[in-house]
Amino acid sequence: MKRVFDHIDFTIVGHLQSVLEAAGIRTEIRNEGGSGAAGELPFTQVYPELWVLENQDEARARALIKEFRDREHEIPVGPAWTCPACGEEIEGQFAECWNCGAENPL
Ligand SMILES: [Zn+2]
Known part of the structure; x- marks a missing residue:
């Protein structure tokens, strides 16, 4: 063993x-x-x-x-999120809104 x-x-x-x-x-x-x-x-x-x-x-x-x-140890991909500032739907791997630059609130 x-x-x-x-x-x-x-x-x-x-x-x-x-x-x-x-x-x-x-x-x-x-x-x-x-x-x-x-x-x-x-x-x-x-x-x-x-x-x-x-x-x-x-x-x-x-x-x-x-x-x-x-x-x-790989960085986990979070769920998709909705930008609180402009309402854009953002994919989980992005930490900021591509549209207005607001941060993921989660
Ligand atoms: Zn936004």
Whole structure:
């Protein structure tokens, strides 16, 4: 077994598990809800960890995780918005109204 990922946020670990499982990689999460042990382990932060069961899947799992992490850092495109100054409909990737220069109020 190989540990391929850990993160403070369990939802991200859980999401990556489903990504890997969808690619046919068998996985296991350890330290599920580990932070619940707070009073007992005051100086040790225990993060949920994602493990692959088969060592030969490690490289593929890491590639999938990297792909996911790279995508996560892309700037998200917001929803389309209506300019409060002139009423123009503006696409989500623009922070300012192309018509009058007003800023996206969202
Ligand atoms: Zn405008």
